[in-house]
Amino acid sequence: xxxxxxxxxxxxxxxxxxxxxxxxxxxxxxxxxxxxxxxxxxxxxxxxxxxxxxxxxxxxxxxxxxxxxxxxxxxxxxxxxxxxxxxxxxxxxxxxxxxxxxxxxxxxxxxxxxxxxxxxxxxxxxxxxxxxxxxxxxxxxxxxxxxxxxxxxxxxxxxxxxxxxxxxxxxxxxxxxxxxxxxxxxxxxxxxxxxxxxxxxxxxxxxxxxxxxxxxxxxxxxxxxxxxxxxxxxxxxxxxxxxxxxxxxxxxxxxxxxxxxxxxxxxxxxxxxxxxxxx
Amino acid sequence: xxxxxxxxxxxxxxxxxxxxxxxxxxxxxxxxxxxxxxxxxxxxxxxxxxxxxxxxxxxxxxxxxxxxxxxxxxxxxxxxxxxxxxxxxxxxxxxxxxxxxxxxxxxxxxxxxxxxxxxxxxxxxxxxxxxxxxxxxxxxxxxxxxxxxxxxxxxxxxxxxxxxxxxxxxxxxxxxxxxxxxxxxxxxxxxxxxxxxxxxxxxxxxxxxxxxxxxxxxxxxxxxxxxxxxxxxxxxxxxxxxxxxxxxxxxxxxxxxxxxxxxxxxxxxxxxxxxxxxx
Numbered sequence: 001x002x003x004x005x006x007x008x009x010x011x012x013x014x015x016x017x018x019x020x021x022x023x024x025x026x027x028x029x030x031x032x033x034x035x036x037x038x039x040x041x042x043x044x045x046x047x048x049x050x051x052x053x054x055x056x057x058x059x060x061x062x063x064x065x066x067x068x069x070x071x072x073x074x075x076x077x078x079x080x081x082x083x084x085x086x087x088x089x090x091x092x093x094x095x096x097x098x099x100x101x102x103x104x105x106x107x108x109x110x111x112x113x114x115x116x117x118x119x120x121x122x123x124x125x126x127x128x129x130x131x132x133x134x135x136x137x138x139x140x141x142x143x144x145x146x147x148x149x150x151x152x153x154x155x156x157x158x159x160x161x162x163x164x165x166x167x168x169x170x171x172x173x174x175x176x177x178x179x180x181x182x183x184x185x186x187x188x189x190x191x192x193x194x195x196x197x198x199x200x201x202x203x204x205x206x207x208x209x210x211x212x213x214x215x216x217x218x219x220x221x222x223x224x225x226x227x228x229x230x231x232x233x234x235x236x237x238x239x240x241x242x243x244x245x246x247x248x249x250x251x252x253x254x255x256x257x258x259x260x261x262x263x264x265x266x267x268x269x270x271x272x273x274x275x276x277x278x279x
Numbered sequence: 280x281x282x283x284x285x286x287x288x289x290x291x292x293x294x295x296x297x298x299x300x301x302x303x304x305x306x307x308x309x310x311x312x313x314x315x316x317x318x319x320x321x322x323x324x325x326x327x328x329x330x331x332x333x334x335x336x337x338x339x340x341x342x343x344x345x346x347x348x349x350x351x352x353x354x355x356x357x358x359x360x361x362x363x364x365x366x367x368x369x370x371x372x373x374x375x376x377x378x379x380x381x382x383x384x385x386x387x388x389x390x391x392x393x394x395x396x397x398x399x400x401x402x403x404x405x406x407x408x409x410x411x412x413x414x415x416x417x418x419x420x421x422x423x424x425x426x427x428x429x430x431x432x433x434x435x436x437x438x439x440x441x442x443x444x445x446x447x448x449x450x451x452x453x454x455x456x457x458x459x460x461x462x463x464x465x466x467x468x469x470x471x472x473x474x475x476x477x478x479x480x481x482x483x484x485x486x487x488x489x490x491x492x493x494x495x496x497x498x499x500x501x502x503x504x505x506x507x508x509x510x511x512x513x514x515x516x517x518x519x520x521x522x523x524x525x526x527x528x529x530x531x532x533x534x535x536x537x538x539x540x541x542x543x544x545x546x547x548x549x550x551x552x553x554x555x556x557x558x
Contacts, residue, residue, distance in 0.1 A: 010502065011539035063538070066345045069546070223289065259342070260290035267348070 003134050006031065012068035013038050018058065019134075025118040025126045026085035032127065033058040034135055035068055035078040046141035046277035047077045047131070048167075048270060051123065051157075053148030054182075055101045057082050061147070066263035067270055074274035077137050081127055083149065085116040097182050098189055104177070105153035106201050108190035117190060124157060143167035143273035147262055148226070149174055149182070151218075155203035159211040167276035169217035169269045171262050172224055175236035176204040182230050204239040216240070216247040217272055219265045221255030282413050285310065291347035292317050297337065298413075304397040304405045305364035311406065312337040313414055314347055314357040325420035325556035326356045326410070327446075327549060330402065330436075332427030333461075334380045336361050340426070345542035346549055353553035356416050360406055362428065364395040376461050377468055383456070384432035385480050387469035396469060403436060422446035422552035426541055427505070428453055428461075430497075434482035438490040446555035448496040448548050450541050451503055454515035455483040461509050483518040495519070495526040496551055498544045500534030 006018040014037035023030040039045055048071070050061050058080040061067070071078045084090075084103035091112040093099035103119035132139050144165050146154035151173025158168040177183020178198055187198045199205040220233045227233065233249060240247040255261040285297040293316035302309040318324055327350070329340050337359040340346070350357045363369075363382035370391040372378035382398035411418050423444050425433035430452025437447040456462020457477055466477045478484040499512045506512065512528060519526040534540040 009535055009537055009539035010500075010533040010543075012543045016539055064342050066348070066542075068542075069345070221289075254289040256288055258288055260288035260295055263345075263347075264289075264291045 003130065011035070013072045014068060016062065016068065018062070021130060023085070023122055023126060025122040026116050028085040028087045028090060028116060030082055030085070030122065030127075031058055032079060032081040033062040034131070035071055036135060037072040037075050037077070039075065039136060044136050044138035045075050045077045046274070047079060047137045047139065047143070048273050048277075049142065049144040049146075049154070050078060050080045051105065051144070051146030051150030051153035052080065052083050053146075053150050054083070055096050056150075057101070060259065061262070064259035064263060065266050067266045070267040070270035070274075074270060074278070076270060076274050076277065077135060078270075079131060081123060084119060090116045093189075098186055102149065102186060104149060104186045104190060104201070105157065106187070106190050109197075110190055110192050113190050120157075123153065124161065141166060141277045143169075143277055145169040145171070145269055145273070146173070147171040148231070148257065152177065152203065156201055156206060158213055159203060159206040160200060162211065165213075166279075167215065167273040168213050169272060171218075171265065171269075172220050172226070172231055172257055173203070173218060173236070174230060175232055175239075176202050178202045178205060179232060179235060180230045204235050207239045207243045207245050212243075212245060214246075215276070216245065216249075217269065218247065218249040219252055219269075220249070221252050221257065221261045223254050224257040224261070226257055282409065290314070292351045293347065295341065295347065297341070300409060302364070302401055302405060304401040305395050307364040307366045307369060307395060309361055309364070309401065309406075310337055311358060311360040312341040313410070314350055315414060316351040316354050316356070318354065318415060323415050323417040324354050324356045325553070326358060326416045326418065326422070327552050327556075328421065328423040328425075328433070329357060329359045330384065330423070330425030330429030330432035331359065331362050332425075332429050333362070334375050335429075336380070339538065340541070343538035343542060344545050346545045349546040349549035349553075353549060353557070355549060355553050355556065356414060357549075358410060360402060363398060369395045372468075377465055381428065381465060383428060383465045383469060383480070384436065385466070385469050388476075389469055389471050392469050399436075402432065403440065420445060420556045422448075422556055424448040424450070424548055424552070425452070426450040427510070427536065431456065431482060435480055435485060437492055438482060438485040439479060441490065444492075445558075446494065446552040447492050448551065450497075450544065450548075451499050451505070451510055451536055452482070452497065452515070453509060454511055454518075455481050457481045457484060458511055458514060459509045483514050486518045486522045486524050491522075491524060493525075494555070495524065495528075496548065497526065497528040498531055498548075499529070500531050500536065500540045502533050503536040503540070505536055
């Protein structure tokens with residue numbers, strides 16, 4: 001598999017790159033960004049994955065996330081994938097919350113989505129394999145975070161792959177697709193009506209079913225317009241308490257769902273991950 | 280004059296706002312952004328102006344500048360105006376470097392530009408008056424910076440208004456419109472062919488003609504594709520040396536003309552301004 005360099009820019013004492021490759025999983029070109037801090041020749045750095053939310057591509061966090069200074073300081077590679085397959089041949093939906101830009105990090109089983117919407121396998125296997133070959137990364141030291149739909153992605157990928165991630169955090173995650181209309185629409189569409197098949201894509205259900213993380217950090221803004229109807233942070237608090245899952249879940253006063261919120265706390269998350277990745 | 284609030288978002292322990300007002304100078308609605316750090320009731324904070332470059336609006340630095348953490352930490356209000364009048368009734372040029380998005384911070388004297396393109400008076404008088412009335416600012420403590428065309432703006436506004444700014448810096452500024460094709464095209468178009476009339480819009484000429492700043496900080500990337508033909512940092516170095524103008528002009532290895540460059544050094548500029556504004 002060949003890797004095409006779309007752009008590189010020097011920033012904060014490192015290199016912010018954007019790359020494209022032909023994905024076997026999605027059957028499409030996929031674009032992602034990687035920030036690599038300057039490092040000693042031959043060194044391999046720990047990795048922080050960032051999964052983005054509805055409507056986003058790699059570009060939103062790459063341009064607005066304010067993570068590079070912290071990544072350079074702590075020596076952490078930052079990887080931001082896209083949120084779905086793209087292209088004229090990929091099926092889509094008119095709504096912002098289904099189809100392109102809304103892959104929900106699942107392997108779809110329903111048609112016409114099952115052909116291209118294989119974001120679970122892309123994020124869990126194909127992209128890590130590519131990154132391992134192409135970048136100076138130590139895959140024994142991985143952390144994962146994400147925002148909204150990508151917070152859901154980070155939590156569920158980590159819960160399904162015990163031991164892979166030394167650190168897991170999220171910003172305003174969808175904590176239970178089983179319990180919100182975004183999840184209901186997307187998982188019905190991608191996976192069909194059997195809700196038992198959804199549980200491996202639901203952080204609260206995975207925790208209730210016995211999956212565990214070593215630790216968890218979540219930030220959620222109190223002025224987030226999606227909090228009550230879609231994100232439902234309280235369900236994650238309850239699931240963690242019921243299961244004895246250690247978690248620090250912080251309500252941030254006055255913050256909303258935007259990158260103005262994410263960029264405020266992402267540097268602190270990078271430091272939190274780095275502490276665990278470099279331990 | 281009434282001020283319309285377009286949006287406010289909590290960010291980095293302050294409020295990032297976007298505002299619109301009817302400008303008497305440009306005869307159009309004008310949009311600008313203001314970041315106000317949390318502060319004690321009744322307190323008035325120092326101000327840092329940021330003038331943007333070609334094609335930009337307030338939004339570029341507001342979204343990509345990474346200045347808020349530093350402004351919140353140092354208690355500095357950050358103001359980002361637009362780069363030209365906008366709207367269907369405003370004359371324009373097909374090129375990116377003249378007309379809308381390319382006001383060059385001049386008061387145009389040539390038609391059809393003279394009616395709306397009054398960015399000098401807008402930035403020097405109208406917007407400061409509005410900001411003084413509407414925001415918790417101490418206008419005795421102002422700094423100014425900017426990027427590219429906005430670096431030219433920051434330098435020339437400061438050089439023409441001795442004593443107004445306690446601190447002046449720039450990122451990859453156009454240092455001499457008299458000596459580059461961007462300047463030649465824009466100032467011919469806005470001011471006419473008499474190059475003597477351009478000198479008050481040329482930082483190097485203003486310094487040669489006797490204007491002075493108390494101090495000056497400039498960052499310029501060595502990989503900036505506009506360095507040799509348009510920005511010509513060396514002319515500013517020569518002008519400062521010839522005139523005895525104190526200046527710290529830094530060539531930053533490998534950095535280009537983008538916000539990946541600006542965001543790397545803007546926090547340091549904020550701290551540099553704050554040191555002088557809070558002295």
